[in-house]
Amino acid sequence: MTVPSITEQITREQAQALLARHGIAPTEQRLEIARLLFAQHQHLSAEQILAQLSRNSARVSKATVYNTLNLFAETGLVREVVIDSAKRFYDSNPDPHHHLFHTDTGELEDVAPAQVQIAGLPGLPDSREVLGVDVVIRVGPRHTD
Amino acid sequence: MTVPSITEQITREQAQALLARHGIAPTEQRLEIARLLFAQHQHLSAEQILAQLSRNSARVSKATVYNTLNLFAETGLVREVVIDSAKRFYDSNPDPHHHLFHTDTGELEDVAPAQVQIAGLPGLPDSREVLGVDVVIRVGPRHTD
DNA sequence: AATGGGAACTAGACTTTGTCTAACCCCCTG
DNA sequence: CAGGGGGTTAGACAAAGTCTAGTTCCCATT
CATH class of the missing domain: 1.10.10.10 (Winged helix-like DNA-binding domain superfamily/Winged helix DNA-binding domain)
Incomplete structure (x- = not known):
């Protein structure tokens, strides 16, 4: 791996x-x-x-x-x-994308941005701007509740 | 504040x-x-x-x-x-929501989940499940490039 | 060739956040 | 009353990252 x-x-x-x-x-x-x-x-x-x-x-x-x-x-x-x-x-991936994090292994995977969509952002004052939107999807072994 | x-x-x-x-x-x-x-x-x-x-x-x-x-x-x-x-x-907010992070002040604000939508998640093997999706919107003072 | 200045690099001390350990306390049960 | 277990404590420890003081290197100016 x-x-x-x-x-x-x-x-x-x-x-x-x-x-x-x-x-x-x-x-x-x-x-x-x-x-x-x-x-x-x-x-x-x-x-x-x-x-x-x-x-x-x-x-x-x-x-x-x-x-x-x-x-x-x-x-x-x-x-x-x-x-x-x-x-x-x-x-080092320069393209916009999100991340899938495997909580058990600590592995980090890229996720194409098309699979996740940010529909809207809250209004901000003109003096401030969005620097980035980070989406992290945490996955792990399925719980057998 | x-x-x-x-x-x-x-x-x-x-x-x-x-x-x-x-x-x-x-x-x-x-x-x-x-x-x-x-x-x-x-x-x-x-x-x-x-x-x-x-x-x-x-x-x-x-x-x-x-x-x-x-x-x-x-x-x-x-x-x-x-x-x-x-x-x-x-x-301590138990409701599902996302976060707005002010990079300059370190302040952290809640964002109603309706304003941000996760359209789809990548396919996962049956053995694994999504534990959570964290969305952080980083904002800061506007750059005067 | 010598001088001076600035940017970058280095080793190692230091700070901060969080974890670990061993002892202790308290309550419950037998 | 002894034993045991969960919870708490103080303080030692570990890991990640920052800071500092000194050094090196390059380049421009004299």
């Missing part, structure tokens, strides 16, 4: 283009983190990224991983997903 | 009835926590509850607050709301 460690990589140039599109200066560490995250559409935690990078013997500190993920999230390069109040995940 | 400290209380008997309905043994501490939470529809964190209780000079330990909130959430007496991955909130 877990992804084999032979993840298809994106090139440095592709990573650089992604950062450039979001106005992010392309440093060594940011490129490494971007290449890892965007190797495929996935949901990774800071911890996982840190572990994977040191496994790849890339030199990156914890602080930089956190700083970089926050930077990526602020600029909209990745999406921060809050599911489990103990950990943040970063989603 | 913050609620005055003169919160209307519910009686011990009402609290006791709530616990009984969910099969929870009515101890002193659980009753106090329930009376606080159900004084009105609101979203409180463990920290806030602990602070308010000690302000009321009720004797409750941190461990008991956490244990009790987990117990309440497991039995469905309150709803755990995950918004801010740094803190859990417990929602």
